[in-house]
Amino acid sequence: MHLRNGLLLVSIALALTACNDSDLTLPVDVKLIAINDFHGNIEAADGITLTSTDPKDPSKTIKTPVGGAEYLATWVKNLKLKNPNNVVVSAGDLIGASPMISALYHDEPTIEVMNALGLDFNAVGNHEFDDGSAELLRMQNGGCHADKIGCADGKFDGAKFKFLAANVQDSKTGKTLFPAYQIKEFQGVKIGFIGMTLKGTAGIVTPAGVAGLDFKDEVETANKLVPELQKQGVETIVVLLHEGGVTVDKKQNECNGISGPIVEIANKLDKAIDVVISGHTHQAYNCKINDKLVTSAYQYGGMVTDIDLTIDPITRNVTKMSANNLAVTRDVAKDPTQTSLIEKFLKLVNPLKERVVGTVGGALSRTVNDAGEMVLGRVIADAQLLATADKDNGGAQISFMNPGGVRADLTPDANGKVTYGQLFTVQPFGNTLVSMTLTGEQIDKVLEQQWNSAASKIMQVSSGFSYVWDQNKADGSKVDIASIKLNGVVINPKGSYRVTINNFMASGGDGYLEFVNGTNVLGGPQDIDSFESYIKKNPALAVPTTERITRLN
CATH class of the missing domain: 3.60.21.10 (Metallo-dependent phosphatases)
Structure with missing residues (x-):
């Protein structure tokens, strides 16, 4: 009986081994x-x-x-x-x-x-x-x-x-x-x-x-x-x-x-x-x-x-x-x-998220045109300019906004209302504004740096600033400095101008390296705060249609 059981166990072991090998x-x-x-x-x-x-x-x-x-x-x-x-x-x-x-x-x-x-x-x-x-x-x-x-x-x-x-x-x-x-x-x-x-x-x-x-x-x-x-x-x-x-x-x-x-x-x-x-x-x-x-x-x-x-x-x-x-x-x-x-988490954020901050006259899109401009980018650049235009807050004459920092369209409800949560979705980084002095030559240089990478990064510009760029020209020569104007006047290459950007750009982010060389640097409010203030100060904000950047060819 013991022998028979032993043979049975050996047979089972061999079968399991064969199965495992398989x-x-x-x-x-x-x-x-x-x-x-x-x-x-x-x-x-x-x-x-x-x-x-x-x-x-x-x-x-x-x-x-x-x-x-x-x-x-x-x-x-x-x-x-x-x-x-x-x-x-x-x-x-x-x-x-x-x-x-x-x-x-x-x-x-x-x-x-x-x-x-x-x-x-x-x-x-x-x-x-x-x-x-x-x-x-x-x-x-x-x-x-x-x-x-x-x-x-x-x-x-x-x-x-x-x-x-x-x-x-x-x-x-x-x-x-x-x-x-x-x-x-x-x-x-x-x-x-x-x-x-x-x-x-x-x-x-x-x-x-x-x-x-x-x-x-x-x-x-x-x-x-x-x-x-x-x-x-x-x-x-x-x-x-x-x-x-x-x-x-x-x-x-x-x-x-x-x-x-x-x-x-x-x-x-x-x-x-x-x-x-x-x-x-x-x-x-x-x-x-x-x-x-x-x-x-x-x-x-x-x-x-x-x-x-x-x-x-x-x-x-x-x-x-x-x-x-x-x-x-x-x-x-x-x-x-x-x-x-x-x-x-919604219980924690909803009271702030759903707060109405103002009204806009229509959807503000971040879709870019042929020149690289977006409607929402214009509004954000204008908001930054307004927040830092006062001499005590920077004395800015020009504002630039990096396109990658605009993360979503701003679409109002049926009554034109927009909420703080929507503004946060557009600008979620919590950047602070920075004002600095640049010469006309430096402004030209930083505009050329928009094409320093595999993907161009056309900055959004504030009202009153304009320039022309030629896509067929080589990198570093796309912008004619004579086309760069502030309030209709060609900038002076040796002149000084107060420019507002965010702290990401100010430290050379997105390849805008010339901003690092700005002088008389002054910190400002958070970008989303300036955006909210601008919406509040401009009830039923009109959607800007005038183009500020022109592309040739």
Whole structure:
């Protein structure tokens, strides 16, 4: 009897071994769930929509509301249920330039929302550095902000997910600000996730916020990490990159006519890298470039990329991969945990958010014309000028506004009313105004610096200031100084002029480096305060139509 039982146990053991050996040869399926450019949009907002063609009438389009953490969490949860081998990732700008519900509490609400959603990794983007590296480290590690605003529950524990920053290094030590990569293992197969921001980050954020940091080349950084990952048995490699491209027809699951930095980067990345999840341009695309799956999921949580990988457990290489950009529609059940979090923060911010500040005569759009001007940009520049025109407040004659600082249209209700929350959505950075003296030559120089980067950054200008630029002229020679006028008079190259900008621009942000050389610098009010004051002082504010910038050719 004992012998018979012993033989039975041996038979069972051999069978289990054979079964396990068989399992080791089966392909491993892994699901990646990706977002990018969330920007603290935890609340479902009316303005976040996706446009599609009306199937009943191709000449018409349909706008579908998307996004909101309550719905995004449900979409993510449903995708997770399809495969227990899953990872939720973000390609940067998770925080920064956020709506009031998150920004007022230093984006702690977004971190809490993402903790509850189950985010695993977030590659830092440029907006993660809006308030400096020390504040970003607080987002990861926790602790209350020095101004005591935040910590709604008396404490802030920080992110449960990992920030990644492979190409962000301390200038002195060469160490990365956050880990360069993380590894996840599924059924014995390892996947490496490298996280990076664009190498040009230092030029598009406040210099003080990135002081002491170096931003390295994306391709060089990722390629150097490949051998290190392979030594650890990693052959499946995913890059989370806060840099992107633009397509021609905006089809969410294609890359027709794609251009921009992402194309060159993907073409130069090591062949061992399988997937590039990108962002920064707020576009939706999905295709293969250089045999790599390259994706981007729109913006503000309005879309999620569903990526499926099949991996050979022996070679540990990807044998099959596919992706699908899915609209985060609001026809699913709200996630109750997210609803509870959002309601908690809405109670704190709503009284301030819903306060009516004044009226405007029509919608103020941030859509730019051929010359690079926007209606809303004109209004903001005028508001800044008014706030600093008095001699005691700066004596400004001219005001400039960077286009990237204008984050949303300003659309009044049926009675023309606009709220403080709307103003905050337009200008969420909390910048202060700075007045300085520049010569006419310096003004000309800073205007030329609008074309110093891959994407032109045409400043919005205040009433009374005008100039002409020629797109066919070389960079550095696009503006004829004789065309620059103040109140109809050509500026004097050697003359002195008082100019108002925000502190981001004053420190050389967006590549406007000549502002650093301004003299007699005087600090002013916050940008949003000047905006609110201007709206209050101009009831039923007329929409400005006169163009101030002229483009030739």
